[in-house]
Amino acid sequence: MKEIQVTSWSGTAATSAREVSIPELTLGGHHLRDLKxxxxxxxxxxxxxxxxxxxxxxxxxxxxxxxxxxxKRQVASLGADSDPKVVYAEMETSxxxxxxxxxEGKAAEFEKCLEPEIVMYTPDGEFIGRAQVLExxxxxxxxxxxxxxxKMKVHEVQAFGNALWYSYDYSIDTPKxxxxxHGFAMCRKSGTRWRILNMHNSQxxxxx
Numbered sequence: 037m038k039e040i041q042v043t044s045w046s047g048t049a050a051t052s053a054r055e056v057s058i059p060e061l062t063l064g065g066h067h068l069r070d071l072k073x074x075x076x077x078x079x080x081x082x083x084x085x086x087x088x089x090x091x092x093x094x095x096x097x098x099x100x101x102x103x104x105x106x107x108k109r110q111v112a113s114l115g116a117d118s119d120p121k122v123v124y125a126e127m128e129t130s131x132x133x134x135x136x137x138x139x140e141g142k143a144a145e146f147e148k149c150l151e152p153e154i155v156m157y158t159p160d161g162e163f164i165g166r167a168q169v170l171e172x173x174x175x176x177x178x179x180x181x182x183x184x185x186x187k188m189k190v191h192e193v194q195a196f197g198n199a200l201w202y203s204y205d206y207s208i209d210t211p212k213x214x215x216x217x218h219g220f221a222m223c224r225k226s227g228t229r230w231r232i233l234n235m236h237n238s239q240x241x242x243x244x
Contacts, residue, residue: 054074055072055075056073056075057070057072058070104197120193124190124202127225130229131223133145134149139186141179141181141182143174146170149232150231151232153233155234156235156237177208177210180211183210184209186206187207188205188206188207189204190203190204191204199222199223202220205219206219206237215243218238219235220236221235222235
């Protein structure tokens with residue numbers, strides 16, 4: 037047993053702790069090995085926070101892992117140390133229902149794929165916020181569903197914390213036209229859900 041000090045918003049308190057060894061600890065994509073940690077009774081802190089606490093991570097460790105804490109949403113995001121393409125594959129799988137919703141013209145379902153503050157730039161104009169973006173898509177594309185097909189080929193991918201930036205070529209086919217061009221987009225992960233935050237599409241020549 038040894039004496040340690042625990043500091044929180046209520047001050048600093050001294051307590052006794054046993055030292056425990058952990059061969060490996062995994063947090064997101066981070067792997068910590070051969071850790072020696074103090075084991076203390078966290079129930080007083082848990083009672084103050086309104087729930088059980090399994091452990092405490094110090095700010096020094098959080099900084100090394102590039103953790104971002106969103107106090108408003110009560111979400112902590114681990115810094116991305118994985119291959120951006122691996123993270124993109126996760127996002128693409130998560131958002132596959134969004135492609136289906138687009139091709140089927142299901143505005144209510146596609147709305148769930150958009151951040152409230154989304155900004156979309158298109159050859160037809162700039163649209164800010166979910167309401168404007170959805171109204172544009174209804175008037176421009178959704179009216180052709182189910183004869184609507186969106187395809188995309190991704191090129192460069194970059195990860196920034198809980199966000200992904202990627203460039204791509206795209207095509208949209210309707211009974212009346214074929215639209216193709218280049219674009220880049222940013223998607224953000226909140227909790228377990230990915231949503232589109234920004235999309236900028238240019239058009240390669242006139243629609244045919």
